[in-house]
Amino acid sequence: MNDEPNSVDSININTLKGIIGEEVYWIGQTITLDEAKKGIDEVEEVNVMFEDFSEQSREWHLGRIKYFVNNPNLIDPITIDDNCCGNVQILDGNHRYLAKLILNHDMIDCSYSGLVSTLDYLR
Numbered sequence: 001m002n003d004e005p006n007s008v009d010s011i012n013i014n015t016l017k018g019i020i021g022e023e024v025y026w027i028g029q030t031i032t033l034d035e036a037k038k039g040i041d042e043v044e045e046v047n048v049m050f051e052d053f054s055e056q057s058r059e060w061h062l063g064r065i066k067y068f069v070n071n072p073n074l075i076d077p078i079t080i081d082d083n084c085c086g087n088v089q090i091l092d093g094n095h096r097y098l099a100k101l102i103l104n105h106d107m108i109d110c111s112y113s114g115l116v117s118t119l120d121y122l123r
Contacts, residue, residue, distance in 0.1 A: 019088045024097060025094070026061065031098065033101050033102070036065050042062070045067040046064045064095040078110045081113045081114055082119075088114070
């Protein structure tokens with residue numbers, strides 16, 4: 001297990017995309033990569049983080065993705081957990097993940113918890 005606190009790893013975003021797909025979820029909201037690519041042109045940037053994502057509109061989520069697309073230097077590492085044999089989930093960072101995909105970046109930084117073999121695969 002990789003339980004080293006505050007360690008950041010760079011992983012291949014296309015390998016991650018092959019595992020978790022191009023669709024992200026919040027309570028009551030789902031946005032695909034294609035929807036995000038089209039939708040960010042229609043909304044204003046949102047540069048304020050919010051704690052309760054269930055209260056936020058689709059436009060708010062698209063605005064948050066747009067913020068990271070326009071400010072890629074502000075994309076912090078996402079948090080990934082592999083809670084059981086390849087069941088990889090983004091715990092924090094869905095907006096940043098979609099922004100990196102839109103930007104066609106090859107790598108994404110993450111804090112990872114789970115099997116080292118899965119982390120090796122993601123690298």
